Amino acid sequence: MNKILEKLKKIDRRIIYLLVFLSIIIPLLPGFDFLIFPVPPTKETKAIFNEVESLNEGDAVFIDWMFDPSSKAELLPMFEAFFKHCMKKKVKVFIYYATINGINLGKESVKKITASDEFSWCREGVDYINLEYIPINADIRIFNMDVDFKGTYKKEGKIFEGVETIRDLKYIFGLSGSAYHMTFIDMQIRFNYKFGIAVTAVMGPDFVPYLQTGQITGMSNGLRGAAEYERLVSDKYEKSYYGTATKGMSSLTFSHLVIFGFVIVGNIVYFLDKKKRG
């Protein structure tokens, strides 16, 4: 028993890394689809879904993309599910990239979606538009959007018809791996727009107070939020829009259970060692 205890106390961290690696990679291998569990949606994600569902054809939605490839695993699936939902509702989508590192990632993702048979009818400049990046702060940009929306981004297209200022946007949706969208929350009281957000799981707790005050109408929290949104869209349109988020949930589940196991074993070792030392 003492030998086992000593070995567990000094366990090589490479063994921990190996177990975490296996728990992440095995569910993603072909043939392990039976490990994909259904993800019941939470009220925060449903709120975003319901906001988009309440939009009419031709309404304008603004996506503020503020993540780079480091947060791609959690936020890109949410962007794809949200964009597909907007295209199914035939709303106009403006995509602004608040980070240079996200531009090509976003454009490739949109290109992949619009290349599919179902969304091949989507035309850039009419149904959606990539607004690129401009090097100004979010608050100045929001004030400018209130003056001249099209002039702020210096783009052309039929999509701008009927969208003169920020008040013509029916929904603003931010995707961020940082506290960047606090500016949108601060400005929300001034310009009174509806704002929803998708964040990485580690940032989720920071935004819960704003959910409670109503400054954010909904929040998608990490990979789970994206999987919930995929499920909501799939259930609504009775077609599979499941993507990497739902598949990734099995990986997330097992890695969480492995870490949970480490915590339990670590505490058992700690208490046994404490008892042994008196």
Place this chain on the structure above:
Amino acid sequence: MKKEIPILLGLITGILWYGEFFIAGMFQENQKLFFANGLKIAGVVGVAVGVYSVARQNYYKIKYNNERYYAVLRVTMIFLMIFLGVTSGTSSGTPFSSMFMNVYVPFQATVFSLLAFYIASAAYRSFKAKSIESAVLLIASIIVMLSKIPVGGEMWSQIPVIGEWIMDSPSSAGRRAIIFGGYLGSITMMIRIFFGLERSHLSE
């Protein structure tokens, strides 16, 4: 005047933008666009200064053989991407886009993914119930972790409910207190910058 002019500019623009938030239409519309255009120009100049600064730093590393090969690689990649972007554009299908999607995206995603292993190792070594407070923290974190995965609800139907309560009540209460403190601190800093008491942004 080298110190007084920036402080005066900060005071005037700060008051004007602060007022604009509370009094709609305080600015003329073209004045707001003036600030945006000015910031765009400053941003572009900032990028140029950044590239020059990185190139100069790496030049000295190459010259004095301080991590020379990494410095050569860094400078080569920076100028290669600039060259590819300028010559063939940055849209989909160009060499720039291929380099970005096939090199940069996997690299950056991988670096961030390494955190998972460090967290697992840290969880095993330091996440221990050494006191009552740490025991409460441990139990709360386990419940929240289990509530985030579907299996948690399968183990016990109340886990998602308790996890949600933890996030909505004690966690957001503490978070709200931190937000209040943070904003009080930033208001203090703002007043200090307005009156020229804080000059760290002027390199003093």
